[in-house]
Amino acid sequence: MKKRNLVESLNFAIEGIIYVLRTQRNLRIHFAAALMVLGVSLFLDLSRVEMMVLILTIAMVIVAELINTAIETAVDTYLVFEHPLAKIAKDVAAGAVLVASLSAVVIGYFLFFNRLNPLASMVIQRVAQSSPYLTVAVFLIVVILIISVKAVTGRGTPLSGGFPSGHSALAFSAFTLITLVSQSYIIASLGLLMALLVAQSRLESDIHSLFEVASGGILGILITLLIFQIVKLYV
Numbered sequence: 001m002k003k004r005n006l007v008e009s010l011n012f013a014i015e016g017i018i019y020v021l022r023t024q025r026n027l028r029i030h031f032a033a034a035l036m037v038l039g040v041s042l043f044l045d046l047s048r049v050e051m052m053v054l055i056l057t058i059a060m061v062i063v064a065e066l067i068n069t070a071i072e073t074a075v076d077t078y079l080v081f082e083h084p085l086a087k088i089a090k091d092v093a094a095g096a097v098l099v100a101s102l103s104a105v106v107i108g109y110f111l112f113f114n115r116l117n118p119l120a121s122m123v124i125q126r127v128a129q130s131s132p133y134l135t136v137a138v139f140l141i142v143v144i145l146i147i148s149v150k151a152v153t154g155r156g157t158p159l160s161g162g163f164p165s166g167h168s169a170l171a172f173s174a175f176t177l178i179t180l181v182s183q184s185y186i187i188a189s190l191g192l193l194m195a196l197l198v199a200q201s202r203l204e205s206d207i208h209s210l211f212e213v214a215s216g217g218i219l220g221i222l223i224t225l226l227i228f229q230i231v232k233l234y235v
Helices: 006-023 025-041 048-078 084-127 133-153 166-182 185-204 210-234
Strands: none
Touching: 006 025, 006 048, 025 048, 025 084, 025 210, 048 084, 133 166, 133 210, 166 185, 166 210, 185 210
16 A cells, blocks of 8 residues: 555545535534634634633534544445444444534533623613514514515525525524513523524425525524614614
8 A cells, every 4th residue: 555645645634524524514514613603702802721622622523523424434335234233333423423512512602601691681682672563573574585585596485495594594583583572591592492403404304505594594683683773773
């Protein structure tokens, strides 16, 4: 076997990462989440130690996903039929990704909660006193805008597929409304979980791409906050 030099080894390693990014949706989700978290961290004045913890946490999740894909590929290569031990190997590898992801969520909570909590409280207090009828109006406006965007882009149908994901937009709009109206972090967390489950279902069913789901979620949140802010200014 030909001995690889440093440049060749580096190229093969990068090719491996690119392959997993192209073929594994979960890694694309992890990459998107990592970019979002790193972007937010730029505005939160994290200490050197906190930044190191954040980077190590992101790396831990990505490495776990890479190893999971390597194990699944190796098992599928050498087995032409289902085997209980193969299932165990795949399940254990997936469990490692789950543990890493849950750990990342907990670490992210400790790093970001104290910094984001004052900002979130300020936004909630500013817009939560609006008329309850505004909630229904906002939801209807989001529906109309999403359908309009789908009509302009000409992709998918009003209820399935296309850009952006209407289900994600409505789910995250509902999450935003629940957060603003309830002013309860527990209820808001449940609303966020609901929105994430809706977005995940659109990805798992191959109805939408990650970009379409993320775009829908961001639009739903921004439209809802914008309408509340406008109403607060003029009412």
